[in-house]
Amino acid sequence: MEDSRQISWTKFEPVADVRFTALDWRETMDGGQAFSWNSTGNENEFEGFFGGVAARLRLNAEGVPEASFPECLDARACIPKVRKYLDCDTDYGKMRESLAQTGDAAVIKALEIYPTLRILRQDPAEAIIGFICSSSKRIIQIKRCVRALAGRFGEEICPGYRALPTFERLARADVSEILKCGLGFRAAYLSSTSKKITAEKFEAENLRQMPYAEAKKYLLGLSGVGDKVADCILLFGCARMEAFPVDTWVRKAMKELYGTPDNPQKIRDFAARKFPDYAGFAQQAIFAAKRNGLL
DNA sequence: GGGCAGGTGGTAC
DNA sequence: GTACCACCTGCC
Numbered sequence: 001m002e003d004s005r006q007i008s009w010t011k012f013e014p015v016a017d018v019r020f021t022a023l024d025w026r027e028t029m030d031g032g033q034a035f036s037w038n039s040t041g042n043e044n045e046f047e048g049f050f051g052g053v054a055a056r057l058r059l060n061a062e063g064v065p066e067a068s069f070p071e072c073l074d075a076r077a078c079i080p081k082v083r084k085y086l087d088c089d090t091d092y093g094k095m096r097e098s099l100a101q102t103g104d105a106a107v108i109k110a111l112e113i114y115p116t117l118r119i120l121r122q123d124p125a126e127a128i129i130g131f132i133c134s135s136s137k138r139i140i141q142i143k144r145c146v147r148a149l150a151g152r153f154g155e156e157i158c159p160g161y162r163a164l165p166t167f168e169r170l171a172r173a174d175v176s177e178i179l180k181c182g183l184g185f186r187a188a189y190l191s192s193t194s195k196k197i198t199a200e201k202f203e204a205e206n207l208r209q210m211p212y213a214e215a216k217k218y219l220l221g222l223s224g225v226g227d228k229v230a231d232c233i234l235l236f237g238c239a240r241m242e243a244f245p246v247d248t249w250v251r252k253a254m255k256e257l258y259g260t261p262d263n264p265q266k267i268r269d270f271a272a273r274k275f276p277d278y279a280g281f282a283q284q285a286i287f288a289a290k291r292n293g294l295l
Numbered sequence: 296g297g298g299c300a301g302g303t304g305g306t307a308c
Numbered sequence: 309g310t311a312c313c314a315c316c317t318g319c320c
Contacts, residue, residue, distance in 0.1 A: 226302060
């Protein structure tokens with residue numbers, strides 16, 4: 001984003017008739033769902049990209065999300081994309097009601113703390129890239145990798161602004177080039193996965209339609225994608241609310257809250273039973289609350 | 296300066 | 309099936 005100041009931006013305008021609390025907004029944009037957003041320094045304002053769109057997103061005084069775009073983009077065409085990205089057309093009421101019906105104290109309290117939390121609808125392909133980078137890394141480091149990959153291999157969206165690269169482009173790249181983006185041992189994973197997807201002509205978008213089990217099985221066949229990363233891709237890249245990514249923090253939190261054994265498979269089974277259909281959304285709320293010391 | 300991080304894959308029982 | 313441990317790199 002270092003060049004972004006050189007381009008001019010359109011006026012901020014509302015994205016949709018939805019509201020976020022400031023806490024929920026920051027949690028949604030900067031809580032580990034996506035890695036392409038960075039704070040602009042202004043309160044509750046982020047700058048980044050998704051798909052072929054670069055944008056600045058912020059919350060206005062009423063809690064309504066607003067967007068601004070580089071002038072080279074057609075803002076009229078971008079607004080609906082942002083609306084979709086923020087999952088504004090999904091009614092979260094039903095999901096929340098279903099989770100409240102479980103009577104689980106932790107999820108009920110977490111949903112009260114985060115009354116307007118949403119799950120971003122990222123591209124599956126972007127989620128695959130982001131979460132392959134994520135293993136054993138902190139969010140700040142993952143963001144750097146993602147930004148470097150875009151800078152080095154991505155198509156230009158606007159001068160100084162690049163999208164995340166396609167798998168075709170990454171498949172052509174030498175691993176040593178990918179390494180320069182700070183991926184470390186994940187560079188080989190990303191290279192191998194890009195080559196596999198390109199060779200098979202697999203469309204990551206298909207993951208959205210595939211049955212959950214089938215989509216997960218496919219993802220597990222990719223290099224650098226294990227259970228946790230596969231579930232992150234399914235939850236944040238395919239809006240599959242039943243996906244329940246189990247990382248070290250979730251393991252700890254689940255043990256504390258429910259006394260679950262320290263076994264990812266058992267934790268997933270437990271969550272699926274406890275929160276039918278929406279385990280992933282429940283986790284996002286519970287885990288955010290836990291991580292921020294609010295639960 | 297050593298330990299460890301929002302895991303995965305390979306190997307050894 | 310389950311239990312380790314190496315793997316890059318950067319930050320504490």
